[in-house]
Amino acid sequence: MGNNILKGKKGIIFGALDEKSIAWKVAEKAYDEGAQFVLTNVATAERFGKVKELAQKTNSEFIAADATKPEELEELFKKSMDILGGKIDFVLHSIGMSMNIRKGLQYHELNYNYYMKTLDVSAISFHKVMQTAFKLDAMNKGGSIVALTYIAAQRTFYGYNDMADAKALLESIARSFGYIFGKEKKVRVNTVSQSPVRTTAGQGIKQFGSLFDYAEKMSPLGNADGEDAANLVVMLFSDYTKRITMQNIYNDGGFSSMGVSEDFID
Numbered sequence: 001m002g003n004n005i006l007k008g009k010k011g012i013i014f015g016a017l018d019e020k021s022i023a024w025k026v027a028e029k030a031y032d033e034g035a036q037f038v039l040t041n042v043a044t045a046e047r048f049g050k051v052k053e054l055a056q057k058t059n060s061e062f063i064a065a066d067a068t069k070p071e072e073l074e075e076l077f078k079k080s081m082d083i084l085g086g087k088i089d090f091v092l093h094s095i096g097m098s099m100n101i102r103k104g105l106q107y108h109e110l111n112y113n114y115y116m117k118t119l120d121v122s123a124i125s126f127h128k129v130m131q132t133a134f135k136l137d138a139m140n141k142g143g144s145i146v147a148l149t150y151i152a153a154q155r156t157f158y159g160y161n162d163m164a165d166a167k168a169l170l171e172s173i174a175r176s177f178g179y180i181f182g183k184e185k186k187v188r189v190n191t192v193s194q195s196p197v198r199t200t201a202g203q204g205i206k207q208f209g210s211l212f213d214y215a216e217k218m219s220p221l222g223n224a225d226g227e228d229a230a231n232l233v234v235m236l237f238s239d240y241t242k243r244i245t246m247q248n249i250y251n252d253g254g255f256s257s258m259g260v261s262e263d264f265i266d
């Protein structure tokens with residue numbers, strides 16, 4: 001049972017594929033907190049994932065849209081406003097994909113077509129989502145837009161590959177668009193830099209298990225899981241964080257401030 005901190009709020013949640021997805025946990029939590037929303041993902045996610053099951057559970061509709069295609073985003077925002085009966089209060093961007101990682105190509109041997117695709121799907125799509133919302137004047141004043149990121153944007157994590165570049169771009173887009181969205185529409189834009197979580201996208205990373213264990217040992221509070229991510233995101237959607245914008249918020253059990261820990265040395 002939630003505390004209704006999102007009562008009356010309407011949103012769009014990108015990126016729920018299955019119950020391990022961070023977006024799935026956010027949707028469950030937002031529903032518990034009284035929000036109404038539309039779920040969206042690529043059409044194949046409906047076929048291969050379980051997003052329809054989540055839609056049923058959260059009394060929401062699913063609309064397929066490829067976040068790299070502005071025309072599909074425009075349709076999505078228009079339909080969502082129709083379904084929800086008004087403008088949008090929150091948007092979650094929880095999208096990531098690298099063909100270089102899928103194909104096992106390391107950073108020094110990137111395929112450039114795949115590289116462009118990584119940047120488009122994992123970062124520029126965030127700009128496209130915000131540009132669509134801005135153009136359609138689809139966001140309510142006081143609204144909140146959040147994207148998921150990872151500390152490889154700031155430091156080198158071998159194996160995170162071209163996703164590191166995508167996350168650096170994503171965080172920069174959040175600041176640049178955050179200024180304009182804040183000034184013109186009084187809408188917040190933030191990124192949440194999350195600990196490793198065992199999801200479909202997460203486990204695609206080279207030696208994910210070792211990365212997960214390393215982060216766990218280095219973090220005084222341990223890794224933040226998907227549920228922890230959902231709690232933070234829901235708080236960022238709420239009115240309790242009205243003046244927080246253009247921030248990259250670490251939800252990582254303390255990992256980002258560590259040099260070396262006792263557990264790691266042992």
Ligand SMILES: NC(=O)c1ccc[n+]([C@@H]2O[C@H](COP(=O)([O-])OP(=O)(O)OC[C@H]3O[C@@H](n4cnc5c(N)ncnc54)[C@H](O)[C@@H]3O)[C@@H](O)[C@H]2O)c1
Pocket residue numbers: 014015016017018020021022023041042045065066067068093094095096097121148149150193194195196197198199200201202203
């Ligand atoms: N899992 C982790 O360890 C971890 C850590 C930090 C940040 N993140 C970030 O969290 C976000 C969510 O990932 P996740 O771990 O929940 O994995 P996930 O695989 O469950 O989610 C990724 C989603 O992106 C969607 N997607 C891919 N291409 C798309 C497109 N063109 N248009 C719309 N949607 C598209 C997929 O269908 C999927 O639902 C990503 O940005 C990821 O980089 C994950």
